Amino acid sequence: MAVFPTLPKRFHGPSVWMLYAVGLVPAASAFYLGATGQLPGNAVKEFEHLLGLWALRFLIATLAITPIRDLFAVNWLRYRRALGLLAFYYVLMHFLAYMVLDQTLRFEAIVADIARRPFITIGMAALVMLIPLGLTSNNWSIRKLGQRWNKLHRLVYVIAAAGALHFAMSVKVVGPEQMLYVAMVAALLAWRAIRMRFLRSKRQQAGPIRSRPATEKAAG
Numbered sequence: 001m002a003v004f005p006t007l008p009k010r011f012h013g014p015s016v017w018m019l020y021a022v023g024l025v026p027a028a029s030a031f032y033l034g035a036t037g038q039l040p041g042n043a044v045k046e047f048e049h050l051l052g053l054w055a056l057r058f059l060i061a062t063l064a065i066t067p068i069r070d071l072f073a074v075n076w077l078r079y080r081r082a083l084g085l086l087a088f089y090y091v092l093m094h095f096l097a098y099m100v101l102d103q104t105l106r107f108e109a110i111v112a113d114i115a116r117r118p119f120i121t122i123g124m125a126a127l128v129m130l131i132p133l134g135l136t137s138n139n140w141s142i143r144k145l146g147q148r149w150n151k152l153h154r155l156v157y158v159i160a161a162a163g164a165l166h167f168a169m170s171v172k173v174v175g176p177e178q179m180l181y182v183a184m185v186a187a188l189l190a191w192r193a194i195r196m197r198f199l200r201s202k203r204q205q206a207g208p209i210r211s212r213p214a215t216e217k218a219a220g
């Protein structure tokens with residue numbers, strides 16, 4: 001039984017567009033506050049940090065869709081693509097803020113930073129892995145790639161792990177905030193590892209006749 005009331009079907013499409021619009025508000029507000037001198041401390045760093053944090057939050061939200069459905073019977077699959085793409089846009093903006101505002105496009109310094117500072121190397125690796133996922137997050141690619149699409153998009157777990165590690169390594173002393181994000185990503189990875197066993201035992205409890213729903217197969 002679903003624990004949340006279900007949204008009428010006619011609101012499904014608009015609610016996805018609403019999510020894109022609301023999802024971009026933190027970036028717009030951080031940009032506005034930065035441009036009007038209202039960000040505390042070093043405005044460039046603060047802007048870069050906010051974008052990085054939201055990137056990680058959207059990555060975590062993307063990965064949370066499947067466990068939420070498994071555990072609470074709430075189907076938010078329709079929002080997964082929007083959440084994943086929002087994560088992608090935020091990582092791109094975070095990277096652009098780093099390149100343009102932080103490093104002022106000094107390419108040698110950027111390359112040296114990526115090569116020499118392990119947390120930036122890991123962040124860059126996450127961005128590189130995220131690009132094919134962002135580019136194939138559309139119906140045409142799903143049709144074209146078939147099963148390979150599912151395999152490719154499993155990379156999102158590696159990307160989230162890299163993002164959380166990058167966050168933890170970006171600070172001198174790992175505090176509660178970094179620990180919380182690392183724990184959330186670890187829990188989502190653990191769920192992925194035990195999910196099939198959980199679903200099998202749930203099916204067995206429900207009785208031998210019930211077959212596996214198609215949506216369950218698509219969720220991988």
Ligand code: HEM
Pocket residue numbers: 045048049050052053054055056059091094095098114120123124125126127130159162163164166167170
């Ligand atoms: C999936 C990809 C990425 C995620 C999720 C991510 C996330 C984050 C987060 C959460 C922070 C810390 C924010 C805070 O302190 O509040 C951060 C900091 C930072 N990230 Fe990323 N990031 C990613 C990719 C990148 C890339 C590609 C670069 C550049 C090549 C980069 C460069 C930096 C830098 C320079 C900092 C700030 C370090 C400082 O405090 O000086 N990140 N990132």
